[in-house]
Amino acid sequence: MAIRKIYQVGDDTLRQVSKPVTEFDDKLSALMDDMIDTLIYADGAGLAAPQVGVLKRIFVATFDGGSTIVEAVNPVIVKAKGKRVAAEGCLSVPNIHDKVERPRHVVVHAYDRHGNPIELKGDGFAAACFCHEIDHLDGVLFTDKTVKK
């Protein structure tokens, strides 16, 4: 396990579209352990693989002060309901917190690190977090979606 370097805005890596994971092997597990370590070390809510320079469709997130850790491989939003505007930040975009409109509720289909299908349900903050992280996998940053008011 190791802390990885978090790529910062301006780096072209953050603007690439990530590829789906096809091998659920020890290398994937090691990467996800590193992502969780890095997320906790950086005191963030979520971290997507491109943020550590790996263009694969993976994110990790932590809620409830670190007591809940969510990991998702090849995540897809299958249901989105409602609207909520709230301030967001990003470990790759230092010192900016701006308002973004996201669905209030989302359902995400994904896989765990072993390749088992999982379903994640997010409300409010968690919904925004899942959307924010999945955007990273498509090269989108929250600053692209800031609500101008």
Ligand SMILES: [Zn+2]
């Ligand atoms: Zn982010």
